[in-house]
Amino acid sequence: xxxxxxxxxxGILGGGQLGKMMLYDTRKFDIYTCVLDPSPDAPSRLACDxxxxxxxxxxxxxxxxxxxxxxxxxxxxxxxxxxxxTLEKQGVxxxxxxxxxxxxxxxxxxxxxxxxHNIPTADxxxxxxxxxxxxxxxxxxxxxxxxxxxxxxxxxxTGVKVVRSISxxxxxxxxxCITEKLIPFKNELAVIVARNEKGxxxxxxxxxxxxxxxANQVEYVICPARIPDDIAKKAEAVALKTAAAFKHVGxxxxxxxxxxxxxxxxxxxxxxxxxxxxxxIEASYTSQFxxxxxxxxxxxxxxxxxxxxxxxxNLVGAEGYTGDVIYKNIDTILAMDGxxxxxxxxxxxxxxRKMGHVTIVxxxxxxxxxxxxxxxxxxxxxxxxxxxxxxxxCNN
Amino acid sequence: xxxxxxxxxxGILGGGQLGKMMLYDTRKFDIYTCVLDPSPDAPSRLACDxxxxxxxxxxxxxxxxxxxxxxxxxxxxxxxxxxxxTLEKQGVxxxxxxxxxxxxxxxxxxxxxxxxHNIPTADxxxxxxxxxxxxxxxxxxxxxxxxxxxxxxxxxxTGVKVVRSISxxxxxxxxxCITEKLIPFKNELAVIVARNEKGxxxxxxxxxxxxxxxANQVEYVICPARIPDDIAKKAEAVALKTAAAFKHVGxxxxxxxxxxxxxxxxxxxxxxxxxxxxxxIEASYTSQFxxxxxxxxxxxxxxxxxxxxxxxxNLVGAEGYTGDVIYKNIDTILAMDGxxxxxxxxxxxxxxRKMGHVTIVxxxxxxxxxxxxxxxxxxxxxxxxxxxxxxxxCNN
Numbered sequence: 001x002x003x004x005x006x007x008x009x010x011g012i013l014g015g016g017q018l019g020k021m022m023l024y025d026t027r028k029f030d031i032y033t034c035v036l037d038p039s040p041d042a043p044s045r046l047a048c049d050x051x052x053x054x055x056x057x058x059x060x061x062x063x064x065x066x067x068x069x070x071x072x073x074x075x076x077x078x079x080x081x082x083x084x085x086t087l088e089k090q091g092v093x094x095x096x097x098x099x100x101x102x103x104x105x106x107x108x109x110x111x112x113x114x115x116x117h118n119i120p121t122a123d124x125x126x127x128x129x130x131x132x133x134x135x136x137x138x139x140x141x142x143x144x145x146x147x148x149x150x151x152x153x154x155x156x157x158t159g160v161k162v163v164r165s166i167s168x169x170x171x172x173x174x175x176x177c178i179t180e181k182l183i184p185f186k187n188e189l190a191v192i193v194a195r196n197e198k199g200x201x202x203x204x205x206x207x208x209x210x211x212x213x214x215a216n217q218v219e220y221v222i223c224p225a226r227i228p229d230d231i232a233k234k235a236e237a238v239a240l241k242t243a244a245a246f247k248h249v250g251x252x253x254x255x256x257x258x259x260x261x262x263x264x265x266x267x268x269x270x271x272x273x274x275x276x277x278x279x280x281i282e283a284s285y286t287s288q289f290x291x292x293x294x295x296x297x298x299x300x301x302x303x304x305x306x307x308x309x310x311x312x313x314n315l316v317g318a319e320g321y322t323g324d325v326i327y328k329n330i331d332t333i334l335a336m337d338g339x340x341x342x343x344x345x346x347x348x349x350x351x352x353r354k355m356g357h358v359t360i361v362x363x364x365x366x367x368x369x370x371x372x373x374x375x376x377x378x379x380x381x382x383x384x385x386x387x388x389x390x391x392x393x394c395n396n
Numbered sequence: 397x398x399x400x401x402x403x404x405x406x407g408i409l410g411g412g413q414l415g416k417m418m419l420y421d422t423r424k425f426d427i428y429t430c431v432l433d434p435s436p437d438a439p440s441r442l443a444c445d446x447x448x449x450x451x452x453x454x455x456x457x458x459x460x461x462x463x464x465x466x467x468x469x470x471x472x473x474x475x476x477x478x479x480x481x482t483l484e485k486q487g488v489x490x491x492x493x494x495x496x497x498x499x500x501x502x503x504x505x506x507x508x509x510x511x512x513h514n515i516p517t518a519d520x521x522x523x524x525x526x527x528x529x530x531x532x533x534x535x536x537x538x539x540x541x542x543x544x545x546x547x548x549x550x551x552x553x554t555g556v557k558v559v560r561s562i563s564x565x566x567x568x569x570x571x572x573c574i575t576e577k578l579i580p581f582k583n584e585l586a587v588i589v590a591r592n593e594k595g596x597x598x599x600x601x602x603x604x605x606x607x608x609x610x611a612n613q614v615e616y617v618i619c620p621a622r623i624p625d626d627i628a629k630k631a632e633a634v635a636l637k638t639a640a641a642f643k644h645v646g647x648x649x650x651x652x653x654x655x656x657x658x659x660x661x662x663x664x665x666x667x668x669x670x671x672x673x674x675x676x677i678e679a680s681y682t683s684q685f686x687x688x689x690x691x692x693x694x695x696x697x698x699x700x701x702x703x704x705x706x707x708x709x710n711l712v713g714a715e716g717y718t719g720d721v722i723y724k725n726i727d728t729i730l731a732m733d734g735x736x737x738x739x740x741x742x743x744x745x746x747x748x749r750k751m752g753h754v755t756i757v758x759x760x761x762x763x764x765x766x767x768x769x770x771x772x773x774x775x776x777x778x779x780x781x782x783x784x785x786x787x788x789x790c791n792n
Binding site for chain 2: 020023024027028029030046047048049285286290294299300302303307308331334335337338340341342343344345361363
């Protein structure tokens with residue numbers, strides 16, 4: 001099939017920011033795209049050829065959407081997997097596969113998958129309900145401290161908690177969950193693996209998530225990671241093994257811990273373009289979004305090396321501000337060398353809401369890192385109303 | 397005004413390929429865009445917020461479109477300039493200005509402008525009608541060979557002819573025109589100047605148009621140009637002088653000849669993103685399209701330097717093929733290092749029709765140039781029907 005002429009249709013489940021960024025490259029290659037998203041205001045409503053509003057978790061909606069496309073992909077994992085399985089049986093190419101998504105959607109089966117495939121990961125226990133954890137502790141099968149994770153749709157910050165004593169358990173939802181050994185780690189790393197159906201395989205360089213020393217939040221994604229070569233090679237090997245285990249087609253972002261003993265443990269994976277690869281738009285020979293298209297369309301993979309070093313900073317809503325968004329000092333950061341803001345187009349900000357990201361590229365990594373800090377100290381995502389300060393004027 | 401939140405509208409006259417590429421960056425910055433184009437199938441119909449079909453040369457259509465936007469720009473020079481003047485009086489910011497466009501739209505006034513502003517350009521004569529040229533030759537005021545150019549809407553290949561004898565004049569249209577001294581030149585160069593309203597000014601590196609030795613057609617645009625530093629500095633100075641003379645806001649692509657005596661002569665200018673700057677998407681810190689947006693919105697200008705060397709090859713329809721387009725061997729070029737095709741999405745090819753371009757980037761310019769040649773020798777823009785060979789099977 002020739003993707004570069006008519007009659008081919010690519011379907012994307014989810015029309016959020018990742019989908020929007022993928023559409024830049026489908027437009028570049030003139031690929032006909034159909035997008036399904038629950039929100040009529042989804043960022044991808046522009047730039048795709050056909051836009052449909054519908055529930056990604058509804059079996060019939062996804063089947064009806066998918067049967068009209070040749071290749072179907074996702075930009076969010078939380079979709080109806082039974083529908084994907086039906087579509088696969090009907091001959092639609094679905095990447096990532098329904099099988100991979102089913103494994104990944106549940107943290108408990110995801111962890112089992114790693115164990116079954118001899119992929120290094122933190123020790124864990126599985127529980128049908130949070131309430132069963134008490135007993136395991138009482139029996140001596142589990143020791144404080146540990147990390148509690150909801151098995152389904154538990155994303156960082158919402159479905160994860162460090163449990164240090166019984167009282168930390170009381171507020172948790174009584175759902176299917178896992179507990180994980182709390183691993184002291186030196187670095188959080190990520191590797192994006194790209195693979196097409198022919199089995200052609202490439203990895204992006206290892207990136208490093210630099211955490212804020214106090215807030216324990218990722219502040220910078222840094223490419224390449226500032227780690228020794230042998231650690232980078234080890235992380236790359238683990239990522240490749242993980243992608244091979246899934247027989248994955250498309251991008252697989254593998255998030256890992258480098259422990260204090262320099263072990264590499266897989267934390268979790270995302271079978272799609274990922275926040276840890278946003279730097280690639282400006283820094284890499286082939287952006288992760290173009291690579292995803294190359295993978296799922298069976299095209300040759302592009303060069304994953306970097307032209308220059310890259311640092312990525314997430315733009316999140318400042319504390320104390322809710323309402324119509326203002327990007328304070330955006331002119332200041334636009335005047336800095338090699339700085340590119342990506343504004344996601346959400347009209348309303350609220351504390352910690354992800355509103356965009358900024359990439360900083362430079363021939364010199366340390367210089368990029370310094371400029372990234374200036375960016376972070378300059379720009380503020382605020383609104384006209386300061387919730388903390390409603391009696392006086394806005395403090396800018 | 398904050399361009400990064402609601403209520404701001406950018407208008408673009410023309411929805412062709414240049415407009416489409418500019419829209420990638422308006423989307424990145426979440427800028428609200430309105431596009432006017434005569435064709436309902438224009439490439440920009442996707443990715444803009446509001447798309448209107450209408451005649452760019454009709455006064456009322458352009459005024460009606462423009463009065464609803466805050467900043468108005470063009471992606472094609474051939475628009476109604478009286479309408480732009482009206483809009484400027486009504487307070488719409490129009491970049492390039494109506495005055496600049498009026499000067500540029502007519503090659504005769506464009507050449508006068510260079511002479512009046514002491515900008516080096518090839519000697520020329522102006523004629524109200526082609527039929528008046530004979531007399532000038534007879535009077536000894538003009539000698540063969542010379543270049544004939546139609547004053548209005550004369551673009552390369554359609555409104556230009558080298559005249560070596562009286563017989564070459566007979567087929568030419570009897571229109572307003574200029575004749576230019578035929579200049580033997582070593583190189584054709586171009587410099588893109590970026591300027592915002594505050595007068596901040598940057599230039600992209602000098603690029604070189606490498607011609608096919610026989611066909612006399614631009615084959616490669618090469619950045620940076622393989623010329624001595626002093627010539628590059630001279631070309632840059634001439635380009636800056638030209639932009640200053642226009643008091644230009646936005647991008648100005650200045651095409652120049654490097655004569656055999658190493659003089660720099662301005663050939664013509666384009667007040668917008670330009671084919672000679674397409675390489676910048678992959679090679680530069682700031683692509684020409686993002687830079688155009690920065691210029692016309694009064695934002696700080698981005699870094700115009702290159703991350704890596706770049707070579708651009710135009711994709712044109714192969715001779716002998718008309719009909720539904722096929723990009724033969726596109727897989728072959730996608731497997732080459734640092735190669736990015738841009739497919740413009742025209743469904744029908746015909747001989748020499750511009751169907752896309754390919755950028756080749758590499759740390760090493762000579763390597764990029766070699767790969768560019770492989771690209772050119774591999775890919776073919778053909779169709780299912782070979783006009784030259786209708787009795788036998790298609791020769792692939």
